[in-house]
Amino acid sequence: MKEIRGAEVAKALKAQMTEDIAALGGYIPQLVIVRVGERPDDISYEKGAAKRALAMGLRCTSFVFDAEISHEEFVMEFQKINKDPEVDGILMLRPLPKQINEKEIERLIDPGKDIDCIGPMNLARVFAGETDAYAPCTAEAVMEMLKYEGIDLKGKRVTIVGRSLVVGKPLAMLMLGQHATVTICHTRTADFQGTCHNAEILVAAAGKAKMIKKEHVADGAIVIDVGINLDEEGNLCGDVDYEEVKKTAGIVTPVPGGVGSVTTLVLLKHLIQAAKQKRR
Amino acid sequence: MKEIRGAEVAKALKAQMTEDIAALGGYIPQLVIVRVGERPDDISYEKGAAKRALAMGLRCTSFVFDAEISHEEFVMEFQKINKDPEVDGILMLRPLPKQINEKEIERLIDPGKDIDCIGPMNLARVFAGETDAYAPCTAEAVMEMLKYEGIDLKGKRVTIVGRSLVVGKPLAMLMLGQHATVTICHTRTADFQGTCHNAEILVAAAGKAKMIKKEHVADGAIVIDVGINLDEEGNLCGDVDYEEVKKTAGIVTPVPGGVGSVTTLVLLKHLIQAAKQKRR
Structure with a gap:
């Protein structure tokens, strides 16, 4: 892993x-x-x-x-x-x-x-797939993680857990823009385990501590953990049960030290873009 | 069927x-x-x-x-x-x-x-899931077809073929609002047949004549055809090969005489809403 x-x-x-x-x-x-x-x-x-x-x-x-x-x-x-x-x-x-x-x-x-x-x-520009829109920073941070790792999304099966307007939905649009096949699932999804397990890339953005267990993750899958929660002992943890999932996943992002560390940098990237735009 | x-x-x-x-x-x-x-x-x-x-x-x-x-x-x-x-x-x-x-x-x-x-x-309001937004008429027409038939979308596996801003993307948002599990696929999808076949509800909105064949449709699935194309003989047809698919699907919408007949009515529904809103 x-x-x-x-x-x-x-x-x-x-x-x-x-x-x-x-x-x-x-x-x-x-x-x-x-x-x-x-x-x-x-x-x-x-x-x-x-x-x-x-x-x-x-x-x-x-x-x-x-x-x-x-x-x-x-x-x-x-x-x-x-x-x-x-x-x-x-x-x-x-x-x-x-x-x-x-x-x-x-x-x-x-x-x-x-x-x-x-x-x-x-929001409308992100929905429309305009690549120069300022996307929500956390969603874009996920894309930066995948890009850094050199992962080509074209044709890939991506499952996003969570349908919020700050992560799940905009991330789905960014992923579609890179030609991924995107499934959005959530608390009401009937076959939640199967939907997650089907993914080559699984993004957990549900806001529920350690909800993604090893049975949700296919062997060798890429798991991106967007969650920031506190576990029973009051320690910071993600939506992914890291200790369980690391045994079978191909790639996992940790919490803390994962997506969250990139989010504010994306914000500053946008700031610099905005300044450049203004000065044109 | x-x-x-x-x-x-x-x-x-x-x-x-x-x-x-x-x-x-x-x-x-x-x-x-x-x-x-x-x-x-x-x-x-x-x-x-x-x-x-x-x-x-x-x-x-x-x-x-x-x-x-x-x-x-x-x-x-x-x-x-x-x-x-x-x-x-x-x-x-x-x-x-x-x-x-x-x-x-x-x-x-x-x-x-x-x-x-x-x-x-x-567009931003549809993206955000606000139910009183004026959604693109074709996307909303699909929802009206399902509602008329009394189909509860909660937890259902929906696959949408096509990612346009007039149908595929807004329809995905409307479906999510009804708690469906939504997959958006397209020309770049690796396992296109499997992705379609996995659906309980399959929506074809790709704009390619008769591209959905019987191998794309699970037994008993609901198939909504948004396509309006001309076939080889110059006749109006949908994205679904109706003659093939009708043998195994549970429900199919015809073309012509299906979604297209509802689209302009949705437009007029919005017009009446707009007039009501203005007079408040």
Whole structure:
């Protein structure tokens, strides 16, 4: 069994991105992170993204709003950021508090700054298979893992577990764009085990700790674990039962240290693209 | 073998729609058909839609432009229609001539009038699984056929042949919304026969005459034929080799007389919805 480690994929991506930054002729792209409230998950993701952005020599600014901010006031503040010509890309941490109409904010975001694919324009472009759209970062991180490993998706049987708009569905579109045969399954799937076992490439994006066992995985299959969960002992784990699956799978991505380590880099890749686009 | 005939589905839809029109309190929704040039396919589709609209007591107006119209002029004319408060829904026949930037027109269309789902706002909503979005009419017509027949999609293995943005992809989203397990396959699929044969419900939307033979269809499977092609003798036929498949399939939809007979009714259903939405 082979592992695809996120750190290696990240290293390759960084090398390319460093070149892309240099090609901007001295301009330093700015990422803005918008956070409402003090949810620990948000803060942790924000810290990670900021650290990586700064380490690459990019600008990163956080705007933090009170959890009680009204919808109207948030719209006003969001639009200031959205329209600021110095802002190249926006990462808005979700979900927003209930008093804010999140759908409205998603429709407001400038498609050129929507590097995390929350707005309808980018979603539609991903749906349409436009390869220069900013796809949701986790979905694209999966593609980067496979690309790094040199895996040709053409004609391959891919099963994606999970049908969310941040991973399962957009990933299905990216995979179709590479000519894979894509099956999307979920909690309601009748023959779940068989559907997973049929896959040459199995992507677990269901958000349920260790749900993929060895009986779900064909001998030699490639298993990409998108899940980030806590197990019974409170340790970080994926949707894949790694210890079980590693015995039969051909390739597995670990959690932690897998797809998650590539996700924020994809975000920064989009940021650099957005800056390049703007300056054209 | 049983057939689902489009005419029966259409009849049931019409009954519901007649009630919906009555509920508009005397307001008569207006469909506008936009055609550029004199392509026979376009004219035939336009005639069919207009005839059906008028038969249901709806208003229908065609705007026909010269095939040589410039992009700028077409945008101006299109916006007049798009912004006219008396227009409830727009059917724009595509593809447009090459001098017109079709993508730009798609982005211009008022999402509230985009009853054929050409614009990014509706596409994004279909992608997101919002059930009140105007889905592409052919994809939704397939769902109406299955609904009429009382087929519960939950957990069912569905294979869709074809990955277009007008049928295959949106249909996959609609099917996922009904909790089906969905596989999308296409010309590059390695085990095409097996992928089709595995399906409890097989939807052929590839646009290739009689490509689905009996070896592609499991005993008792439901086969929905979206194709509209001409066979060697110049007769209308579907993507399914009907004479072969009918021996083993459980249910088949014929061509002509199947999905195609429901498509324009779905368009008119959307038109009535759009008028209702506008008057709220």
